[in-house]
Amino acid sequence: MALKLFRGVGPLDRTAILRDGLAGIALASMNIPQVLGYARIAGMPLVTGLYTALLAPVAFAIFASSRHLVVAADSGTAAILAGSLSAMASPGSPDYLALVGMVALLTAGLLLLARLFKLGFLADFLSRTVLVGFLTGVGIQIAIAMLSDMLGIAVDTRRTVVQLWELARGLGQVNGPTLALSAMVAAIILIGRRYAPRLPVSMAVVLAAIAASWWFDFAGHGIATIGPVPSGVPAFGLPDVIWTKTLPLLPVAGSCFVVIIAQSAATARVFAVRYKERVDVDADILGLAAANAAAAVGGAFVVNGSPSQTAMAEGAGARGQLAQVSFAVTVLVVLLFLTGPLQFLPRCVLASVVFAIAVRMVDIAGLRAILLETPSEFALALVTAAAVAAAGVEYGILLAIALSLLRHVRHSYHPHTMVLQPNEHGGWAPVPAAPGLETEPGLILYRFSADLFYANAGRFADEVLALIDHAPTPVRWFVVEAAAISDLDYSAARSLSDLFRELARRDVNIAFARVGLYLKADMTRHGLLEILDEGRLFPTLHGALAAVRQPQQPTQPV
Known part of the structure; x- marks a missing residue:
């Protein structure tokens, strides 16, 4: 099996290097706080979220073919870890960290097997119609999830429908300063994207928010910040888990494997279609295997191809995997020197940045085109979007695959x-x-x-x-x-x-x-x-x- 390395990086020239290098820095400014939040979801120490963006993106860039897919921590797999492993060890404990690392290693093994058996063809069963619906649903889900931090309302669930209900009940508890700051940040990003799409507006907003939070003591005025983050690189090594504890982890790794294959392939396909490129899904699976193996030895947890972070990278101007390498280098610099200022970042600013990205993921133009050409397929796209938004990415993407297959079977069952x-x-x-x-x-x-x-x-x-x-x-x-x-x-x-x-x-x-x-x-x-x-x-x-x-x-x- 001949390997073609760095396919998603080149071709490179001075313009591409500058463009993707700056895009990686911009992606880090938007994504670093987000991966800290994913670490919290997974029951891991906050700093391990940064570890997911240290080695894994570089490993993926080496082996993968997709020029756009961003690999890092993800809410879906993070939730799987928390829901499955919290009964086996106390979240955040050394035993829990070892179990999480072993799940990442097992997931890498399953992905490697999928590459050896060339299971990338499964992604071909995702039609363009359901891909549009999938990305729209993810955008809606993420946008709703960000509203709690933007409004300053505490929400204890990750289910979208329940989140809406809790937000409606808590409208009387909206934090005024938090809402005002959120609205201002979201407006600046959306206006900047409309009139100055090449400028790193999101990065400037994040840096300005950190400086303002420190100078004006936002935390003392009721605006929540993300708090202290430890500095330094992780301790590298294989997770120390005995065999009898490894076997019960296989179903957890299997769940992560299914979500990673489906979500990553769907996201890579969406952006490849947008830029009229071809994607070798088998090569991307190998890249995902390498990324999860790197996460396992680097003190991190399972990583996945993220639609929201891929959209962030595209919005920042990234057009190749060099942006992920730049992203990883920026994270390394932050880990070594800049974790102190990071503690002043307001949560609502992070949420507003992600909210603006999520709004862009709602593909109104694509849905309108489908409606005008094929109303029956428009219904499929809407069902997929609703399923992703309501039931979650892990279930929505499985429904998307099922709908694509059912559409094909229906055509074969009742052909012209x-x-x-x-x-x-x-x-x-x-x-x-x-x-x-x-x-x-x-x-x-x-x-x-x-x-x-x-x-x-x-x-x-x-x-x-x-x-x-x-x-x-x-x-x-x-x-x-x-x-x-x-x-x-x-x-x-x-x-x-x-x-x-x-x-x-x-x-x-x-x-x-x-x-x-x-x-x-x-x-x-x-x-x-x-x-x-x-x-x-x-x-x-x-x-x-x-x-x-x-x-x-x-x-x-x-």
Whole structure:
């Protein structure tokens, strides 16, 4: 397996280096407080949130192909850790830290197995429609989650619907100074993004907020700050967990694995589509495996491809993985020298920065385009967005995959079927199949636009018989235009054999036109050519028509 390294970094020139280097610094200014919050969600010491942005982004940049996906701490996997491990050890204790590190290592192992077995194709089942809905739902979820800090209202749940209820109940307790500062910060960022998108407005706002908080003692005026953060680099090493405690961690790692695969692939695909790029999902899985292994040995916890942080990086101007390397270097500088000033950052400023990013993730333009072109797919996008926002990313992304698969299965189960009729130009005009249609007296040319399998074979047979039963004249020949049929499963073959016998009983001849090698091989394998003469299979529609219009039964083989 030949590895292609640094695919998401280059090509580099002076402009790209400056652009992505500054974007990484801007991303750090927005993301450092956020990863501290994720550490709190995971039940870890706050400083471990910074550790997730130290080695993991660099490891991902080395192996991955995505130019945009940002890998760091994530709320979904952090919540999985807290919910699963708090019963095994006290959150924040040395034993808990070891368990969390082992989960990251096991998750890396599962991701490596997924790469070895090339399971990246699973991401192909995420349609663009549900990707738009997914990102919109994540934006809504994050925006609502930020409202508590922006309003100064305490909320004890991460479920979006319950958060809204608690916020509504607590409106009488809104902290005035916090709300005013939040509104000002959000307005500055949104206006700056509109009129000066290339300037690091968010970084300037964060630095100004830290300085103002220190100078004017925001904490003393009721504006909450994030508090002290320890300095220094982590102690590197493998987590010390005995074998008997490792086995119960496998289901936890499995849950993280599913969320990481689905969410990272969905996010990478969204931004690749936006910039008309191609993504090697298998390479990204390897990058995610390396990132989680690095997190495990670097005193951190499970990392994931984050839609909100990827949107932050894009908004800061990042167009390649060099921004993640710059991000990691900036975090290292902060750990060594700048954790002191970080304690003055108001929580509401952090929440406002993230809120502005979340608003941008709500893809109104994409939803409008889907609505205008395909209203049924617009409904799928809305369901996906609602599921992500209401049930959480981990459940919403699984629903997104299920909806994509169901849409594909529905199309295969009920494909477009046509009766071909001659037009005024001497060609064929496809008309949606309906009882009472025929191609010419005694002949029906029928097009079936999907493979035949257990779910749609019965519909195929029923429609064939209905067309024959209601034809204006007795049908002598029924020709299936089979260009779209390349596969038959066992159940479909049995349905076809029953149909052939029924048509023979009715003295109706059936033939197949535009038969490919795979369809013929399947018909041979399932014994259908023992019932249907091979001379009724034709490589072209012209050949089939020439044969069936002869008075004798055709014998021409493919």
